[in-house]
Amino acid sequence: MPELPEVEALTAFLSARLTGRVIAEVRPVAISALKTYDPPVTALAGRTVGPVVRRGKFLDIGADGLHLVVHLARAGWLRWREQLPAEPPKPGGRNPLALRVRLEGPDGDGFDLTEAGTKKGLAVYVVRDAEEVPGVARLGPDPFDPDFDLARFRALLAGERRRIKGVLRDQTVLAGVGNAYSDEVLHVARMSPYKLAADLSEEETARLFEALGSTLREAVERSRGLAAGELKAEKKLGMRVHGRTGQPCPVCGDTVREVSFADSSLQYCPTCQTGGKPLADRRLSRLLK
Numbered sequence: 001m002p003e004l005p006e007v008e009a010l011t012a013f014l015s016a017r018l019t020g021r022v023i024a025e026v027r028p029v030a031i032s033a034l035k036t037y038d039p040p041v042t043a044l045a046g047r048t049v050g051p052v053v054r055r056g057k058f059l060d061i062g063a064d065g066l067h068l069v070v071h072l073a074r075a076g077w078l079r080w081r082e083q084l085p086a087e088p089p090k091p092g093g094r095n096p097l098a099l100r101v102r103l104e105g106p107d108g109d110g111f112d113l114t115e116a117g118t119k120k121g122l123a124v125y126v127v128r129d130a131e132e133v134p135g136v137a138r139l140g141p142d143p144f145d146p147d148f149d150l151a152r153f154r155a156l157l158a159g160e161r162r163r164i165k166g167v168l169r170d171q172t173v174l175a176g177v178g179n180a181y182s183d184e185v186l187h188v189a190r191m192s193p194y195k196l197a198a199d200l201s202e203e204e205t206a207r208l209f210e211a212l213g214s215t216l217r218e219a220v221e222r223s224r225g226l227a228a229g230e231l232k233a234e235k236k237l238g239m240r241v242h243g244r245t246g247q248p249c250p251v252c253g254d255t256v257r258e259v260s261f262a263d264s265s266l267q268y269c270p271t272c273q274t275g276g277k278p279l280a281d282r283r284l285s286r287l288l289k
């Protein structure tokens with residue numbers, strides 16, 4: 001799933017291409033992706049785009065008083081097209097195309113939103129105010145907000161009885177960090193994903209805050225200037241532990257381990273993060289009984 005750094009890069013990519021351009025047509029292909037009906041998606045036609053901003057993991061494409069807000073979810077992606085085909089797309093079947101945006105002009109350029117796989121999570125909203133999107137309205141502070149400092153981070157964690165891994169990826173606590181970058185941030189901070197947020201010492205909170213900022217900034221730096229199509233591969237290449245189960249930790253050489261849950265998994269390095277002890281994996285222990 002694209003997280004803060006990828007959506008940030010995608011926002012820059014789209015901002016450069018879309019700002020000031022006029023939308024010719026927005027065509028939903030997978031109707032399930034479209035979450036709103038008033039104003040209708042056709043109301044975007046004829047409007048000039050700007051600005052394009054990121055809100056957590058959401059893309060917010062402004063267009064003369066309306067917003068096309070997109071959440072790419074797990075398998076959604078954006079594909080820029082220098083020349084869109086002239087004939088209308090065919091819905092249904094295995095077509096991953098969910099929505100097509102065509103711009104006015106002689107080139108026929110624009111972009112497709114696509115979604116691979118069967119778990120459909122891609123969500124598109126047409127609203128007058130981005131805050132009308134429930135997921136946007138609920139967002140916690142963004143780590144890139146100029147006023148997001150250590151004191152604010154400390155306040156977010158105070159009294160929080162959940163494990164730090166879950167807290168970091170909770171969008172209502174902190175906007176933009178998901179399963180992948182929370183693994184990475186915790187590895188950089190040399191901290192167990194199971195540690196309770198409220199139990200963090202002042203020093204640990206400061207270390208985690210520093211790791212959060214540096215991990216996200218470095219990921220954005222790596223993604224800067226990349227075309228939309230190259231961002232996914234770059235995200236994967238930059239990972240230290242996430243998605244690298246069984247591979248050596250780049251810091252200490254220990255084997256990266258995994259804990260599986262019903263619909264996700266986390267990766268960590270025992271030597272760097274948990275004092276060398278493997279974390280309990282309920283699913284695995286059940287299988288071994």
Ligand SMILES: [Zn+2]
Binds near residue numbers: 249
């Ligand atoms: Zn390690």
